[in-house]
Amino acid sequence: MNTAHNEPQTPNLAASPVEVADLTVAYSRRPVLRDINLMLPEGQLIAIIGPNGAGKSTLLKAIMGILPLSTGEVKIFGKPLEEQRGLVAYVPQRGSVDWDFPTHVLDVVLMGRYGTLGLFQRPGKTDREIAWSCLSKVGMEEFARRQINQLSGGQQQRVFLARALAQEAEIYLMDEPFAGVDAATERAVIALLRELKSQGKTVVCVHHDLQTIPTYFDHVVLINMHLIANGPTTTTYTSENLRRPMGEA
Amino acid sequence: MSTTFWILLTACLTGIACGPIGCFLVLRRLVMMGDAISHAVLPGIVVGYLLTGVRDPFIMLAGALGVGIITAWLTGIVHHVGQVDEGASMGVVFTLLFAIGVILVSAYTGQVDLDADCVLYGEIAYVTWDTFQIGSTDMGPRAVWMLGGIVAMNVIFIVMFYKQLKICAFDPELASSLGIPTGVFHYLLMTMTAMTVVAAFESVGAILVVAMLAVPAATAYLLTRHLWFMLILSAVIGCLSGLLGYGLAALFDSSISGAMAVAAGILFLLAILFSPHHGIAVLWARRLLHNR
Amino acid sequence: MWEQTLRFFSLQDANVRYVVFGSILLAGATGVLGCFAFLRKRSLLGDAIAHATLPGVCLAYLSTGSKEPYVLLLGAIATGWLGTLCVDWIRRFSPVKEDAAIGIVLSVFFGAGILLLTTIQSMGQASQAGLDKFLFGQTASLMKRDILILGGLAFFLCVVCFLAFKEFKLLCFDVEFARSIGLPVRLLETVLTTLVVAAIAIGLQMVGVVLMAALLITPAAAARQWTDNLTRMVWLSGLIGAFSGVAGSFISSLAPRMPTGPWMVVTLSILFGLSLILSPQRGYLTRLFRHTQTRTTIAAENILSTMYRYAEPNGRFLRPVSVRDILRYRSLTSVGALTVLRSLKRQGLVSETRGGWLLTELGIKSAENLLRRHRLWELYLTEQLNIPPHRVHRSADEVEHWITQDQEDQLVSLLDSPLRDPHEREIPQRKDE
Numbered sequence: 026m027n028t029a030h031n032e033p034q035t036p037n038l039a040a041s042p043v044e045v046a047d048l049t050v051a052y053s054r055r056p057v058l059r060d061i062n063l064m065l066p067e068g069q070l071i072a073i074i075g076p077n078g079a080g081k082s083t084l085l086k087a088i089m090g091i092l093p094l095s096t097g098e099v100k101i102f103g104k105p106l107e108e109q110r111g112l113v114a115y116v117p118q119r120g121s122v123d124w125d126f127p128t129h130v131l132d133v134v135l136m137g138r139y140g141t142l143g144l145f146q147r148p149g150k151t152d153r154e155i156a157w158s159c160l161s162k163v164g165m166e167e168f169a170r171r172q173i174n175q176l177s178g179g180q181q182q183r184v185f186l187a188r189a190l191a192q193e194a195e196i197y198l199m200d201e202p203f204a205g206v207d208a209a210t211e212r213a214v215i216a217l218l219r220e221l222k223s224q225g226k227t228v229v230c231v232h233h234d235l236q237t238i239p240t241y242f243d244h245v246v247l248i249n250m251h252l253i254a255n256g257p258t259t260t261t262y263t264s265e266n267l268r269r270p271m272g273e274a
Numbered sequence: 275m276s277t278t279f280w281i282l283l284t285a286c287l288t289g290i291a292c293g294p295i296g297c298f299l300v301l302r303r304l305v306m307m308g309d310a311i312s313h314a315v316l317p318g319i320v321v322g323y324l325l326t327g328v329r330d331p332f333i334m335l336a337g338a339l340g341v342g343i344i345t346a347w348l349t350g351i352v353h354h355v356g357q358v359d360e361g362a363s364m365g366v367v368f369t370l371l372f373a374i375g376v377i378l379v380s381a382y383t384g385q386v387d388l389d390a391d392c393v394l395y396g397e398i399a400y401v402t403w404d405t406f407q408i409g410s411t412d413m414g415p416r417a418v419w420m421l422g423g424i425v426a427m428n429v430i431f432i433v434m435f436y437k438q439l440k441i442c443a444f445d446p447e448l449a450s451s452l453g454i455p456t457g458v459f460h461y462l463l464m465t466m467t468a469m470t471v472v473a474a475f476e477s478v479g480a481i482l483v484v485a486m487l488a489v490p491a492a493t494a495y496l497l498t499r500h501l502w503f504m505l506i507l508s509a510v511i512g513c514l515s516g517l518l519g520y521g522l523a524a525l526f527d528s529s530i531s532g533a534m535a536v537a538a539g540i541l542f543l544l545a546i547l548f549s550p551h552h553g554i555a556v557l558w559a560r561r562l563l564h565n566r
Numbered sequence: 567m568w569e570q571t572l573r574f575f576s577l578q579d580a581n582v583r584y585v586v587f588g589s590i591l592l593a594g595a596t597g598v599l600g601c602f603a604f605l606r607k608r609s610l611l612g613d614a615i616a617h618a619t620l621p622g623v624c625l626a627y628l629s630t631g632s633k634e635p636y637v638l639l640l641g642a643i644a645t646g647w648l649g650t651l652c653v654d655w656i657r658r659f660s661p662v663k664e665d666a667a668i669g670i671v672l673s674v675f676f677g678a679g680i681l682l683l684t685t686i687q688s689m690g691q692a693s694q695a696g697l698d699k700f701l702f703g704q705t706a707s708l709m710k711r712d713i714l715i716l717g718g719l720a721f722f723l724c725v726v727c728f729l730a731f732k733e734f735k736l737l738c739f740d741v742e743f744a745r746s747i748g749l750p751v752r753l754l755e756t757v758l759t760t761l762v763v764a765a766i767a768i769g770l771q772m773v774g775v776v777l778m779a780a781l782l783i784t785p786a787a788a789a790r791q792w793t794d795n796l797t798r799m800v801w802l803s804g805l806i807g808a809f810s811g812v813a814g815s816f817i818s819s820l821a822p823r824m825p826t827g828p829w830m831v832v833t834l835s836i837l838f839g840l841s842l843i844l845s846p847q848r849g850y851l852t853r854l855f856r857h858t859q860t861r862t863t864i865a866a867e868n869i870l871s872t873m874y875r876y877a878e879p880n881g882r883f884l885r886p887v888s889v890r891d892i893l894r895y896r897s898l899t900s901v902g903a904l905t906v907l908r909s910l911k912r913q914g915l916v917s918e919t920r921g922g923w924l925l926t927e928l929g930i931k932s933a934e935n936l937l938r939r940h941r942l943w944e945l946y947l948t949e950q951l952n953i954p955p956h957r958v959h960r961s962a963d964e965v966e967h968w969i970t971q972d973q974e975d976q977l978v979s980l981l982d983s984p985l986r987d988p989h990e991r992e993i994p995q996r997k998d999e
Contacts, residue, residue: 091745107748115746122740125357126605127796136736140747145729172794192747300662305669306610313776355850356842358787362609366787366838369780373831376702376777380823394701394776395680481617481776482680485673492666522681529684535677542670546660554659 041103042067042196042227043088048097050080050087056095057083059251065244068225070218072232072242072258079249081231082118085198088229089115101196111140114194116185118201124174124181131169133184134160137191152191159190164213179210186217197221199230203237215241238262277402280415282520284401285534287421288474288486289512294432294505295470296491298463301443301501305488306361307346310368311464312471312483314345316375316393319475324382331420335472341371342468346461372480395531396479417476424473431466432505435459440501478531485535486512493542496549511541567820574816582819585705588713589811592768593830595720597785597807598727599765601800602758604786605738609779610665611653614672616766616778618649620679623700623770624686633696635712635771639719642767643760649675650759676775703774703827705815712771720768723761727800734758735796772811773827780831781807788838791845810834864967865906867936868896870915871966873925874933878991883930886922934994940966941987941994942977948988949981955988 045063049056058080065071073081086092088099090106101109114137137159138152148156160166163183168176176184182202189197203211218228218241232238238245238258245262247253254266299308318341322333345367352363379393401415432439441449442459450456467487474483494507518541519534526533547555577583603612619642626641627633649671656667683697699707708716727734736744737754745751762782769781789802814830843850872895877883889903896903907923910916915929925933940962947958969977978984987993 086742089746090748091742110748113746115743117740117742117746121742123605123607126739127790127794127799128735128739129794133739136740136743137747139732139736139744139749142732144733147732174794188743300666303663303665305665309613309669309672352787352842355848355853356787356791357848358790359607359609361607362604362783362787365609365613365779365783366835369777369784369831370835373777373780373828373835376825376828377832380825380828395684482673482677484669485677488666488669488673492662492670495662495666496660526681526685527688528681532677532680532684535674536681539670539674539677542674546656549660552660 041065042101043229044100044103045084045088046098046100048084048087048099049095050083050092051095057250058087058248061097061248061252063246063252063255065227065229065246067227068222069227069243070222070241071227071229071244071246072238073229073246073248074232074235074238075248075253081248082200084248085115085200085229085231089113089198091115111192112195114189114192114197116189116197116199116202118204119178119181119185124176126173128173129169130165130171130173130176130184131156131160133173134187134191137188140192155193156187156191159187162190163187163217177207179206182206182210183213186214190217195226197226197228199228201231201233203230204233235267278520280402280418281398281530282517284398284415284417284421284477285516285520285530286513287418287425288398288477288534289490289514289516290509291421291425291428291470291512292474292483292486293490293494293508293510293512295428295463295466296487296489297494297501297505297508298439298443299467299487300491300495302446302463304463305484306364307464308467308471308487309484310345310349310364311342311468312475312480312487313368314341314371315468315471315475316480317341317371317378319472320375320378320382324378331416331472335469338472338475339465339468342464345371346464392476392479394479395482395529396475396477398477398530401477417473420473421477424470428466428470431462435462436502439463443501478534482531482535485538486515489535489538489542490515493538493545496542496545496552499551511538515541570820571816574819580710584710584713585708585815585819586812588708588717589705589772589815590808591713591717591720592772593781593811594804594808595723596765596769596781597789597803597805598724598800599762600782600786600807601789601796601803602727602734602738603762603782604790605796609783610668611650612762612766612782613779614653614668614675615646615649615763616770616775616782617672617679618652618675619643619646619763619767619770620700620775621645621675621682622648623697624679624682627697628682628686635715638700639716639764639767642770643763645675646763646766647760650763679775699774700770701774701776702825703770703772703777703830705772705811705818705826708771716768716771719764723765723768724804726757726761730754730757731797731800772814773830774825777827777831780834781810784831784834784838785810788834788841791838791841791848794847806834806837810837862906862909865896865898865902866910867932867967869898869903869906869910870925870929870933871936871940872896873916873923874930874937877925883925886919886924888922891922936966938994938996939969939974939977941991942974942981942984943969944987944989945981945984945993946977958988 041064043063043065045061048058048061050058061084073084075081083092087094090099099106101112134156135148135152138148138155142148142152157166157169160169163186165180165183165187168180173181173184186202189199202214206214221228232242239262242258244256245258246255247261247266254261296308299305315338318337319334322337326333348367349363352358352366353360356363358366376393401417404416405412405414438449438454438459441452441454442456446456471483474486478486490508490511493511494504498504498507515534515538518537520530522533522537523530547553550556573579574582577586600612603609622641622643622645623638625645626637630637652671653664653667656662656670657664686697733749733754736749737751737758741751766778766782769778773781785803785806788806789799792802793799810830810833813833814826817829818824818826841849846852869892872892873887876887876891877885889900889907892903893900907916910929911918914926915932916923917926943962943965944955944958947953947961948955984993
């Protein structure tokens with residue numbers, strides 16, 4: 026029934042960047058995700074898709090340890106998340122923060138360095154240089170001192186991406202990076218994701234636009250409370266599989 | 275009739291006046307607006323006193339309503355011009371108005387028979403000192419008449435507009451799509467709140483009014499899912515808080531209004547623990563039985 | 567009065583020195599911590615915490631019989647914390663919403679405080695008088711010892727804030743991200759809440775329980791108007807708090823019965839009001855100015871395009887257009903139109919001749935720019951969005967002022983470099999310089 030069971034039974038543990046086993050997540054006792062078993066390939070662009078309320082963002086947050094797991098475990102390159110946090114960067118949804126917060130663009134990007142800094146330690150010169158170069162990668166250098174409340178939606182998304190880049194991680198988890206951005210930003214973002222891929226990084230995106238999936242992503246994960254399918258886009262992104270999550274919704 | 279009777283009657287009437295109005299505040303998530311109005315009413319009452327020199331309930335009502343409207347207006351300005359979130363805007367405005375009220379009370383202590391204590395927790399124990407007379411007949415304490423009047427008005431208001439209030443509380447967008455003037459009902463509700471607050475002010479003071487507005491209503495909210503029953507229940511619980519509070523106050527030899535708030539809090543705690551749908555203890559017991 | 571002022575500000579009186587020094591430290595620390603409560607949108611929770619401290623103060627006194635500041639402070643912090651937890655629990659374990667939870671905790675705890683306070687009063691203990699000041703605050707009654715303990719604690723709070731500034735900032739801005747990089751969010755939240763509760767307990771001594779919310783919220787809200795930089799905002803908020811502390815104690819030193827707290831609140835509110843009006847980025851005056859400026863720009867652009875349309879059908883740009891001609895198409899007063907025309911003249915876009923006004927070469931060019939955008943937009947609406955031609959003019963009239971060069975280029979390429987608008991009028995083409 027579940028395509029997840031079609032996965033090879035003896036995977037190379039050390040190679041899988043994200044491995045999820047028997048994962049269940051519940052909000053106030055009502056399960057949102059049930060029995061998810063998942064193994065993601067390395068160095069690919071991966072889309073998580075599914076209908077509204079299917080638990081896509083929840084899956085991302087659960088992998089990232091932002092939400093408590095009811096059962097199951099998450100392994101990053103074969104080790105528990107706690108030991109590997111530095112290898113994973115997370116890009117939340119744009120709407121999840123208050124953009125009227127008193128701070129500027131460079132400062133937000135610098136927050137990406139906080140994970141490597143110790144408690145009470147201030148960001149230093151190296152951190153600043155990294156932040157600047159990440160800003161230039163997303164084409165936002167000239168906005169470095171701009172207040173974040175003066176940014177457009179696409180610019181906000183780029184700032185968040187730059188912050189994730191500043192983490193210098195191996196795995197990037199992004200919650201709807203293409204939602205509500207302009208065409209120019211969408212092109213810039215996808216170019217950036219492809220560059221990350223060419224460096225051997227793994228990128229996982231929650232994605233809404235079904236049309237762009239075949240062109241943007243190599244691998245798809247279909248979920249609707251539980252795992253529907255997981256595999257390369259060419260074989261998994263089929264109308265048969267797509268009908269399944271909708272039918273069971 | 276005995277003083278105790280009048281005090282108990284006042285306490286009960288306060289509960290009955292505040293409970294049902296509080297229900298709508300709780301449902302519309304406007305409890306803190308009720309808090310803001312109850313603070314802000316103070317300068318209105320004091321200015322009313324100072325201008326006329328008499329304790330005329332109508333002047334007090336007018337002053338309080340005026341300040342109530344100013345509160346809503348200023349909160350809006352701070353929220354929009356200052357881009358400050360709504361809670362903080364409210365906090366800024368009502369503390370200022372209350373501070374002005376306290377300053378006026380301190381500056382004119384001789385001329386206003388109000389003092390800081392009365393502002394905070396009313397003087398329900400002294401209700402019988404200020405009676406209402408027609409001709410030479412003593413009609414009982416003025417506070418009872420005033421609260422009684424407000425109870426009657428609230429009942430009329432709620433019965434007349436029950437349908438509209440219900441839809442506005444449940445789904446304001448649906449209400450406006452059905453052609454109900456939600457704005458008008460919002461301000462009507464705020465007006466009724468301000469009037470209730472003024473009436474209750476003398477017996478329980480400016481801050482503890484909030485206890486009578488919020489706590490019995492929230493308790494009723496935990497106990498039932500039917501609006502009409504919630505309204506009745508909140509009045510009953512308000513009443514009960516008054517009676518229990520009187521007992522508590524006698525026990526500790528303390529302020530009655532403080533004790534009323536505590537009594538209401540105890541009833542709320544019981545509801546949180548034992549409410550049939552959501553009670554923590556009930557859910558826990560159910561799970562225990564289920565597991566066995 | 568002058569003498570009193572002099573005596574206060576010369577700081578000769580040792581008592582005055584303590585009061586001034588104390589208010590700067592206490593109100594300053596509260597202002598600093600208030601920023602974090604404000605930015606987390608937990609201002610009203612602060613109000614509930616403040617009210618919840620009253621029973622703690624009374625219980626501490628009842629159980630120890632002492633009025634030592636640290637005893638009362640500990641009591642206040644304990645029940646203040648309990649109040650926060652109660653709001654949290656009510657929200658988590660019942661369907662009651664946050665606003666009601668705050669209202670319930672605020673009023674029930676305060677009621678309990680009043681109950682205890684009046685019980686202590688009725689016990690007839692002479693020493694209870696000191697507890698009264700927790701209702702409205704009384705800086706003048708602070709003794710050297712109080713100031714040392716409270717001021718020391720205030721200083722400590724500021725130091726912790728300084729050390730963990732980076733973490734607190736992230737906590738306020740983006741909790742999920744903070745969690746994702748492995749910051750101990752739960753611990754940091756606990757520390758921050760403790761700091762805020764402690765700041766409230768400290769501030770109580772000055773403004774009292776009832777008005778404490780102002781000392782927490784108003785300085786932060788005022789500081790927010792002046793800066794978009796968190797560090798500066800925190801400093802400024804502390805300064806505003808400190809200033810109100812000194813001002814409040816000064817005013818209450820003038821009249822014996824005047825309470826300090828309410829005057830501090832009034833001072834704070836005046837500062838906040840001024841910030842709201844005067845701040846350069848968000849202030850009311852700036853907005854008013856920007857608004858007027860935009861309106862003038864729009865009026866000027868409207869006049870230019872109207873003048874252009876008069877000349878367009880026959881290309882007679884040398885025939886003067888009178889103010890009355892303009893008013894036929896634009897809802898302006900003649901005085902307003904004249905003012906705008908004069909400012910256009912100063913910019914060299916129009917010239918004045920006998921019988922009216924003429925577009926200069928520069929004026930023609932900028933009018934063409936406007937008309938091009940206007941007509942491109944009309945074409946876009948009819949062709950791409952299938953809106954009937956007679957309904958597109960009004961929208962284009964508004965949008966023409968806001969279309970940027972980039973958007974214009976996009977429209978041109980989208981519509982395949984069109985020559986005529988839906989009303990068959992010519993679209994002025996961009997001339998390459």
